[in-house]
Amino acid sequence: PSRAKVESVYSNRGMTLEEDLNETNEYYLAQGIAVVHKKPTPIQIVNVDYPKRSAAVIKEAYFKQASTTDYNGVYKGKYIDFEAKETKNKTSFPLRNFHEHQIQHMNQIVKQNGISFVILMFTSLEEIYLFEAPSLFPYWQDMKKDGRKSIPKADIEKKGHLIELGYHPRIDYIKTIDKLYF
Amino acid sequence: PSRAKVESVYSNRGMTLEEDLNETNEYYLAQGIAVVHKKPTPIQIVNVDYPKRSAAVIKEAYFKQASTTDYNGVYKGKYIDFEAKETKNKTSFPLRNFHEHQIQHMNQIVKQNGISFVILMFTSLEEIYLFEAPSLFPYWQDMKKDGRKSIPKADIEKKGHLIELGYHPRIDYIKTIDKLYF
Ligand SMILES: [Mg+2]
Ligand SMILES: [Mg+2]
Numbered sequence: 001p002s003r004a005k006v007e008s009v010y011s012n013r014g015m016t017l018e019e020d021l022n023e024t025n026e027y028y029l030a031q032g033i034a035v036v037h038k039k040p041t042p043i044q045i046v047n048v049d050y051p052k053r054s055a056a057v058i059k060e061a062y063f064k065q066a067s068t069t070d071y072n073g074v075y076k077g078k079y080i081d082f083e084a085k086e087t088k089n090k091t092s093f094p095l096r097n098f099h100e101h102q103i104q105h106m107n108q109i110v111k112q113n114g115i116s117f118v119i120l121m122f123t124s125l126e127e128i129y130l131f132e133a134p135s136l137f138p139y140w141q142d143m144k145k146d147g148r149k150s151i152p153k154a155d156i157e158k159k160g161h162l163i164e165l166g167y168h169p170r171i172d173y174i175k176t177i178d179k180l181y182f
Numbered sequence: 183p184s185r186a187k188v189e190s191v192y193s194n195r196g197m198t199l200e201e202d203l204n205e206t207n208e209y210y211l212a213q214g215i216a217v218v219h220k221k222p223t224p225i226q227i228v229n230v231d232y233p234k235r236s237a238a239v240i241k242e243a244y245f246k247q248a249s250t251t252d253y254n255g256v257y258k259g260k261y262i263d264f265e266a267k268e269t270k271n272k273t274s275f276p277l278r279n280f281h282e283h284q285i286q287h288m289n290q291i292v293k294q295n296g297i298s299f300v301i302l303m304f305t306s307l308e309e310i311y312l313f314e315a316p317s318l319f320p321y322w323q324d325m326k327k328d329g330r331k332s333i334p335k336a337d338i339e340k341k342g343h344l345i346e347l348g349y350h351p352r353i354d355y356i357k358t359i360d361k362l363y364f
Contacts, residue, residue, distance in 0.1 A: 055245070057242060060241070061225070073254075108211065109217055112258065
């Protein structure tokens with residue numbers, strides 16, 4: 001299908017980036033292409049009820065900030081790890097979407113020779129880029145030194161990799177990983 | 183320290199296998215040896231309260247069965263993935279400690295050339311073994327065909343790899359992984 005056609009289907013079905021990535025990962029799993037899962041949301045459990053003859057009920061719990069990224073797994077033996085973020089902006093990607101501990105985690109992965117990247121979606125433009133962690137780090141460092149708080153779209157186009165949107169899988173990021181690392 | 187001494191310290195401090203593995207993984211992370219995290223427990227959230235000016239409170243939630251193993255991460259670029267289990271038995275390790283979906287996940291990892299294993303602890307003996315997933319599969323298949331429901335300790339000694347217990351890190355499983363795969 002032409003890109004225009006895919007895009008119009010894409011926008012009409014009201015799917016979220018997370019749902020699309022989950023569908024993509026299910027496809028990879030079913031086809032034996034890669035094993036990638038989204039990590040569960042970390043929860044701080046405070047109070048649990050254990051009723052007789054039925055399942056334990058969590059009665060009080062709180063959301064914790066994740067200390068890592070959302071997705072990880074294996075492709076051809078290599079460790080892959082990523083975070084997915086979206087913006088409605090059209091000309092830049094805000095860095096406030098990331099947290100210091102996530103950047104630290106990406107750094108640890110890169111040092112351990114893992115494949116670390118972010119999936120950046122410009123929702124209004126319906127464009128999704130794979131942006132490698134080592135390309136992200138300088139923008140983060142710059143922001144911390146009171147530099148700009150976003151990555152210009154032009155830089156993402158240049159240093160990142162546009163992922164073609166499809167039906168099945170919807171966001172074929174492994175194709176890009178394969179080109180870049182294998 | 184001698185093994186006897188380490189063991190007596192080990193038994194007196196009342197640590198759990200999970201705590202020891204978390205300590206070990208923190209050590210690996212701090213030393214830049216490996217990046218391995220325990221996945222959060224998956225929770226099915228049913229009801230959340232959003233009070234004004236304070237954090238969201240989960241009021242009703244349930245534990246979900248995990249679809250993968252508990253630990254994964256990266257060592258020297260390679261994907262590693264494992265589950266940790268313990269038994270009070272002294273002569274065999276019960277297979278009921280595992281679930282079909284975990285074995286399936288291990289199978290998917292092995293097919294994708296990832297490093298998949300289990301950490302088996304005999305708590306009464308204070309012995310911990312690294313047992314590679316491909317060694318585990320035949321016992322699982324056999325059990326499903328009405329075979330025996332446990333792995334004989336002698337088989338674990340022969341096919342598995344005894345991990346020396348220490349202080350810091352406590353369960354140095356990466357040493358074994360390094361010998362076996364690098
Ligand atoms: Mg996230
Ligand atoms: Mg478990």
